[in-house]
Amino acid sequence: MGRPILELHxxxxxxxALTALRDLSFHIGEGEVIGLLGDNGAGKSTAINLISGxxxxxxxxxxxxxxxxxxxxxxxxxxxxxxxxxxxxxxxxSLSITxxxxxxxxxxxxxxxxxxxxxxxxxxxVLKSAVHISGIxxxxxxxxxxxxxxxxxxxxxxxxYFKRRILLLDEPTSALSVRETEAFLNxxxxxxxxxxxxxxxxxxxxHAYQVCDRFVIMSHGTKVFDVPKAQTSIGQLTExxxxx
Amino acid sequence: xxxxxxxxxxxTPPPRLHRRSxxxxxxxxxxxAILVAFLLLQLACITYALIAPDDFRYLSARNLTILMKAxxxxxxxALGVGILMIAGEFDLSVGSIYTLTAVVMAVQxxxxxxxxxxxGLAILIGVAIGILHGWITLRAGLPSFIVxxxxxxxxxxxxxxxxxxxxxxxxxxxxxxxxxGGTFLGVNAAFWWFLALSVAFFFLLHRHRFGNHVFxxxxxxxxxxxxxxxxxxVKIAAFAIAGGMAAFAGILATVRxxxxxxxxxxxxxxxxxxxxxxxxxxLTGGRGSVLGIFLGAMLIHTITNVLLLLRAPGFYLDMFxxxxxxxxAAFNSLIERKGRG
Ligand SMILES: Nc1ncnc2c1ncn2[C@@H]1O[C@H](COP(=O)(O)OP(=O)(O)O)[C@@H](O)[C@H]1O
Ligand SMILES: [Mg+2]
Numbered sequence: 371m372g373r374p375i376l377e378l379h380x381x382x383x384x385x386x387a388l389t390a391l392r393d394l395s396f397h398i399g400e401g402e403v404i405g406l407l408g409d410n411g412a413g414k415s416t417a418i419n420l421i422s423g424x425x426x427x428x429x430x431x432x433x434x435x436x437x438x439x440x441x442x443x444x445x446x447x448x449x450x451x452x453x454x455x456x457x458x459x460x461x462x463x464s465l466s467i468t469x470x471x472x473x474x475x476x477x478x479x480x481x482x483x484x485x486x487x488x489x490x491x492x493x494x495x496v497l498k499s500a501v502h503i504s505g506i507x508x509x510x511x512x513x514x515x516x517x518x519x520x521x522x523x524x525x526x527x528x529x530x531y532f533k534r535r536i537l538l539l540d541e542p543t544s545a546l547s548v549r550e551t552e553a554f555l556n557x558x559x560x561x562x563x564x565x566x567x568x569x570x571x572x573x574x575x576x577h578a579y580q581v582c583d584r585f586v587i588m589s590h591g592t593k594v595f596d597v598p599k600a601q602t603s604i605g606q607l608t609e610x611x612x613x614x
Numbered sequence: 615x616x617x618x619x620x621x622x623x624x625x626t627p628p629p630r631l632h633r634r635s636x637x638x639x640x641x642x643x644x645x646x647a648i649l650v651a652f653l654l655l656q657l658a659c660i661t662y663a664l665i666a667p668d669d670f671r672y673l674s675a676r677n678l679t680i681l682m683k684a685x686x687x688x689x690x691x692a693l694g695v696g697i698l699m700i701a702g703e704f705d706l707s708v709g710s711i712y713t714l715t716a717v718v719m720a721v722q723x724x725x726x727x728x729x730x731x732x733x734g735l736a737i738l739i740g741v742a743i744g745i746l747h748g749w750i751t752l753r754a755g756l757p758s759f760i761v762x763x764x765x766x767x768x769x770x771x772x773x774x775x776x777x778x779x780x781x782x783x784x785x786x787x788x789x790x791x792x793x794x795g796g797t798f799l800g801v802n803a804a805f806w807w808f809l810a811l812s813v814a815f816f817f818l819l820h821r822h823r824f825g826n827h828v829f830x831x832x833x834x835x836x837x838x839x840x841x842x843x844x845x846x847x848v849k850i851a852a853f854a855i856a857g858g859m860a861a862f863a864g865i866l867a868t869v870r871x872x873x874x875x876x877x878x879x880x881x882x883x884x885x886x887x888x889x890x891x892x893x894x895x896x897l898t899g900g901r902g903s904v905l906g907i908f909l910g911a912m913l914i915h916t917i918t919n920v921l922l923l924l925r926a927p928g929f930y931l932d933m934f935x936x937x938x939x940x941x942x943a944a945f946n947s948l949i950e951r952k953g954r955g
Contacts, residue, residue, distance in 0.1 A: 424839070424840055443844075444839065444841065448842055454840070456837075458836075459837075460836070460841055461834070461837055462829065462830050462833035463833060463834065464900040464901045465826075465829055469829075469830075474830070474841040475842070476823045478823050481822075482823045483823075484821055484826065
């Protein structure tokens with residue numbers, strides 16, 4: 371795999387008395403797909419949120435392209451080329467699909483007036499190409515009127531549209547059907563061929579094994595196993611996830 | 615752990631049926647219900663006024679003038695409070711800001727300051743107070759309800775501290791008076807201002823990037839943050855707008871009456887929130903429309919006016935508005951729950 375583009379160095383994250391991440395280190399290579407695995411509460415989402423700039427580390431630091439950096443807000447990580455599908459989808463129920471996809475990154479004229487027609491067209495396009503999901507017939511539908519899977523599809527469409535270098539995918543398929551999940555995993559592979567790296571958090575080891583080049587297994591806030599696909603099997607991964 | 619076997623495919627959700635009737639769609643659209651209610655009320659009033667023009671002088675020129683003079687003050691307050699409510703915060707202090715800034719303006723004009731400068735100063739003070747409330751709310755992590763309740767009392771006290779419990783005459787000269795209180799094309803200038811501001815707020819809230827951020831901030835604060843919106847900045851801007859609009863309402867009211875009473879404006883903040891709720895704004899933020907706010911303010915004053923014309927005792931008015939508020943809030947939450955589907 372390519373050189374590391376993002377590295378975590380001895381990251382710890384405490385929420386009051388609770389230590390969610392403990393001395394966590396791993397790296398993401400260029401064009402690499404990493405499976406971030408572990409039991410519920412292992413700290414996967416905390417790691418994803420931290421890389422997205424939502425949380426600041428209590429100790430340790432990140433490097434981007436070998437340069438030490440601190441993400442103080444989401445915009446810092448976006449600048450580094452990171453795009454995230456959050457576990458809770460981070461959508462606003464009372465806004466339309468189009469407005470959710472472009473939330474915070476609206477297409478505007480010089481005065482800040484929204485280019486609604488243009489955004490609507492793009493939304494329709496990405497919804498069709500990024501995820502093949504049934505039941506969304508208009509990008510003007512309110513997100514609050516969508517099912518869980520459809521919401522996930524909107525979150526996926528948003529991330530795919532704005533992706534640049536690294537995609538963080540926190541349980542992106544938990545509400546998708548088999549067919550939709552397949553389409554999504556293929557999308558990850560297609561992006562990999564365009565040299566986009568991904569970190570895929572999932573409880574489904576078969577899905578992970580299908581698309582990932584390397585596996586990082588977490589337990590109780592720290593890394594317990596880091597192995598390339600060629601040197602492991604589903605059986606061994608299962609063992610590590612279950613036993614640690 | 616459920617990772618050993620391939621997890622069961624989540625069933626594809628059945629496509630939701632969208633064959634609701636046209637009326638249902640209209641009513642659950644933002645401001646749809648209030649639009650229907652408003653039109654029905656107008657229809658009833660106009661019909662009755664045509665049948666019995668001597669008993670019910672709704673359409674008389676004099677009554678329409680009174681109505682148009684009364685609406686803009688509440689309307690401007692409601693526009694400001696409404697944008698803040700959509701951003702997920704409350705402002706209970708706008709009635710006090712309205713009085714304080716009006717007193718400052720009137721006292722300054724009496725002391726020789728140019729009325730336009732004094733009006734600018736009033737708006738600046740309103741904006742500054744709004745920013746202060748927003749800053750305290752965010753910094754201390756308090757509910758804005760409490761912070762602006764403090765503001766309500768504090769700035770009302772500040773009025774007395776600044777100028778005592780005396781009425782101040784306001785005589786800004788003809789240009790200023792005409793601009794904010796005159797008549798243009800047969801319609802009161804204050805009402806023109808309210809119309810123009812409503813249109814401006816429509817574009818700001820529904821067609822501008824800022825409005826999108828306001829809805830996102832109030833609708834799902836953590837999602838807005840996660841996507842890179844500075845929710846603190848958005849909220850403070852909304853507080854500033856609420857304060858500025860309160861001061862502007864004060865200018866309109868002061869021009870109309872020609873003086874400021876230190877005790878005026880009590881209860882206006884609740885009426886403004888009432889107008890917003892009746893207009894379909896969610897109490898938890900993220901939902902609402904400028905059309906709803908506009909119609910909410912119109913509806914409150916239309917009902918007030920009708921009850922006055924029918925010579926109903928004043929307490930009927932309060933009771934009627936009360937029923938309307940609770941009914942509207944219940945209706946809104948019903949629609950919202952359906953929306954969460
Ligand atoms: N914002 C937060 N505040 C306090 N505790 C948190 C927060 N986010 C996560 N945690 C805690 O951190 C631990 C790890 O959670 P999480 O990262 O969500 O695990 P995973 O995604 O692997 O299931 C859990 O004990 C969780 O309760
Ligand atoms: Mg998680």
